[in-house]
Amino acid sequence: MAKMNMIQALNSAMDICMDRDPNVLVMGEDVGYFGGVFRCTDGLYKKYGPHRALDMPIAEGGIMGVAIGMGVNGLRPIVEIQFSDYIYPAIDQIVSELARLRHRSGGEYFAPVVIRAPCGGGIRGGQTHSQSPEGIFTHACGLKTVMPSNPYEAKGLLIAAIEDDDPVIFFEPKRIYNGPFDGDHDKAASPWNTHPLGEVPEEHYKIEIGKAKVLEPGSQVTVITYGNMVHVAQAAIKNSGIDAELIDLRTLIPLDIDTIKASVQKTGRCVVVHEATLTSGFGAEILSQVQEECFWHLKAPIERVTGWDTPYPHAFEWEYFPSQKRITQAMLRTLESN
Numbered sequence: 001m002a003k004m005n006m007i008q009a010l011n012s013a014m015d016i017c018m019d020r021d022p023n024v025l026v027m028g029e030d031v032g033y034f035g036g037v038f039r040c041t042d043g044l045y046k047k048y049g050p051h052r053a054l055d056m057p058i059a060e061g062g063i064m065g066v067a068i069g070m071g072v073n074g075l076r077p078i079v080e081i082q083f084s085d086y087i088y089p090a091i092d093q094i095v096s097e098l099a100r101l102r103h104r105s106g107g108e109y110f111a112p113v114v115i116r117a118p119c120g121g122g123i124r125g126g127q128t129h130s131q132s133p134e135g136i137f138t139h140a141c142g143l144k145t146v147m148p149s150n151p152y153e154a155k156g157l158l159i160a161a162i163e164d165d166d167p168v169i170f171f172e173p174k175r176i177y178n179g180p181f182d183g184d185h186d187k188a189a190s191p192w193n194t195h196p197l198g199e200v201p202e203e204h205y206k207i208e209i210g211k212a213k214v215l216e217p218g219s220q221v222t223v224i225t226y227g228n229m230v231h232v233a234q235a236a237i238k239n240s241g242i243d244a245e246l247i248d249l250r251t252l253i254p255l256d257i258d259t260i261k262a263s264v265q266k267t268g269r270c271v272v273v274h275e276a277t278l279t280s281g282f283g284a285e286i287l288s289q290v291q292e293e294c295f296w297h298l299k300a301p302i303e304r305v306t307g308w309d310t311p312y313p314h315a316f317e318w319e320y321f322p323s324q325k326r327i328t329q330a331m332l333r334t335l336e337s338n
Helices: 006-020 044-048 060-072 084-098 134-138 151-162 229-240 257-267 282-297 324-336
Strands: 002-004 024-028 053-055 076-080 114-119 144-146 168-173 198-200 213-216 221-225 244-248 251-253 270-277 303-307
Touching (some): 002 006, 006 024, 006 044, 006 151, 006 198, 024 060, 044 053, 060 076, 084 114, 084 134, 114 151, 134 144, 134 168, 134 282, 144 151, 151 168, 151 198, 213 257, 221 229, 221 257, 221 324, 229 244, 229 270, 244 257, 257 282, 270 282, 270 324, 282 303, 303 324
Parallel strands (some): 024 053, 024 076, 076 114, 114 168, 144 168, 221 244, 221 270, 270 303
Antiparallel strands (some): 002 198, 144 251, 213 244
8 A cells, every 4th residue: 555645546547557558548738748737647758658648739629539539449548638627629529429439330339538637626726727517428328427536546446447448537626636625625725735645555456437435324314425525525524413424426427326325215315415516417417316216215305515506716716615514504404304
């Protein structure tokens, strides 16, 4: 075991996969010589050369088109979109081509492409560097959508994504890239914490895509979340004293509805938390499936705690960011209902 933050864990995952399989390569803007804007690909250019750590032009649609062609022809490209906010020019290639390739070819062709994209706020990035667009891609059939909440799972899930024969969108919460986030915004004097989060194996290992994890067992209410919000929800549960069961989805698509269902049927109450905007956010899909699967077990209406339906505000970042207070209030509302 080694102490790693999320950046180091992601780098380790890519390094291991590139070493094991010569068909694996990384590509994107500044991922080669510079090592990536967040340093996630640092050292890969020096170790594997410019043909496997490719610096690409500022043209996300073109980058994705090239990656799809590579995938069809036997390579396993890992595409870095510098910020998830920049993924929109590539949506047509991702949704219309990459996601549908296996289906439209009757299973004859596939493209094992991983798209890595730093997402979310908490680093004072403003409205064009803080978006959480995961809900868009969960709507596209043929894509798997992953968002880890810590370095151990980031490495295991990324290795599983790279070795998967189907395309995976891999969102990385940049608020926790460099270390732990205790969910208390007032204590966050700097957007970056530099000490490692925990222990991560240095060797190859995988975490199954499509399996959620119960982080905290509880009996009063189920809290379902992913990414940054895992840490905020965990702090809210601890500081409120509520006996809540906390589920880290880890994978949005495929969604582990069995784990969710078992928990909500036990607690009878449910709070869904995510950083993305409320309207048409992925929380709406979770809420819908909980309603369908657990209606007769629910003792209170399902609550959602999310970002606001506005562009991400630079000056009021922590007011936008779902807080411990808002999560605690949502849990209490469910407990007050009969």
